[in-house]
Amino acid sequence: MAAASVGISAGVVLSFVVFGSRLGGEAWKTFAAICGTWIGGSANLLAVGTALGLSPESQGIAILVDTVVGYSWMGILIALAARQPRLDRFFRADRAEVEAIGERVRARFERDRRPTTVPDATLLVGFALVFSVAAMSLGRLLPPVGNVLTPFSWGILILTTGGLLLSLTPLARYDGAGASSLGYAAFYLLLASVGAQADLEKIVSQPLWIAAGVLVIAVHAVLLLLALRLLRAPAFFFGAASQAAVGGYSSAPVVAEIYQPGLAPVGLLLAVVGNVLGTYVGLAVGQLLSVWSQ
Numbered sequence: 228m229a230a231a232s233v234g235i236s237a238g239v240v241l242s243f244v245v246f247g248s249r250l251g252g253e254a255w256k257t258f259a260a261i262c263g264t265w266i267g268g269s270a271n272l273l274a275v276g277t278a279l280g281l282s283p284e285s286q287g288i289a290i291l292v293d294t295v296v297g298y299s300w301m302g303i304l305i306a307l308a309a310r311q312p313r314l315d316r317f318f319r320a321d322r323a324e325v326e327a328i329g330e331r332v333r334a335r336f337e338r339d340r341r342p343t344t345v346p347d348a349t350l351l352v353g354f355a356l357v358f359s360v361a362a363m364s365l366g367r368l369l370p371p372v373g374n375v376l377t378p379f380s381w382g383i384l385i386l387t388t389g390g391l392l393l394s395l396t397p398l399a400r401y402d403g404a405g406a407s408s409l410g411y412a413a414f415y416l417l418l419a420s421v422g423a424q425a426d427l428e429k430i431v432s433q434p435l436w437i438a439a440g441v442l443v444i445a446v447h448a449v450l451l452l453l454a455l456r457l458l459r460a461p462a463f464f465f466g467a468a469s470q471a472a473v474g475g476y477s478s479a480p481v482v483a484e485i486y487q488p489g490l491a492p493v494g495l496l497l498a499v500v501g502n503v504l505g506t507y508v509g510l511a512v513g514q515l516l517s518v519w520s521q
Contacts, residue, residue, distance in 0.1 A: 228471065234449070237447075240516070242439045249435060257281065260276040268502055318458075355410075363379070
């Protein structure tokens with residue numbers, strides 16, 4: 228997953244160098260949002276884009292690139308699943324470790340699963356609201372740093388870091404009671420509200436963004452292939468890690484299951500890792516690009 232994330236970051240930087248001057252003043256912010264979404268998922272796109280003050284039109288462009296290029300890449304990954312024996316020979320891989328990892332991950336995901344109750348849902352929603360308000364209030368007390376770390380950006384980082392730390396406490400057991408499902412529901416409403424503000428004519432009139440997205444994916448794929456060859460990892464990890472980065476929660480388990488039946492939880496676990504990294508890396512890349520854009 229580290230190699231997949233480095234590949235996306237390097238691809239974003241290279242693509243900005245090649246195309247950035249022709250894509251408008253908000254190009255660096257849009258590239259940062261694309262970096263976030265192709266490491267973690269759409270939630271990271273909105274976190275990075277909102278933190279940087281990205282306009283609804285530019286957020287729409289990032290979503291368009293994510294959809295068109297990202298799902299095209301998913302189709303290629305699925306097609307490559309039939310070529311696993313050839314890829315494994317290229318990687319000089321041992322597939323025994325894949326089976327062992329699958330058993331451990333399946334046991335972990337099944338351990339805390341239970342039906343969602345009204346008290347569970349009330350606690351989760353209430354805690355999320357209070358924690359979000361507290362994080363944003365604390366962010367307003369911190370000084371701005373550069374073009375990226377504004378008070379709102381600080382709030383996003385505090386919220387992300389706090390959520391990560393809470394996942395190490397007993398509260399993590401509530402994921403088995405539907406915490407992720409409630410979070411997805413709120414996220415889809417937010418995503419719809421962003422899309423409703425975008426001007427579709429402005430989005431589709433910029434085909435260079437599609438070319439920029441293709442270049443990012445190409446760099447990501449090359450670096451990931453090289454890393455897995457050095458590690459002698461099975462082709463399963465190429466498909467699962469790449470889709471976990473580019474596709475996120477919703478599609479990584481699907482691709483993982485296609486590559487190796489029964490290992491969908493491994494794809495989900497990789498997507499969780501990407502979701503944790505996406506906001507941090509997206510904002511860090513945004514800071515770098517903002518300096519170059521001046």
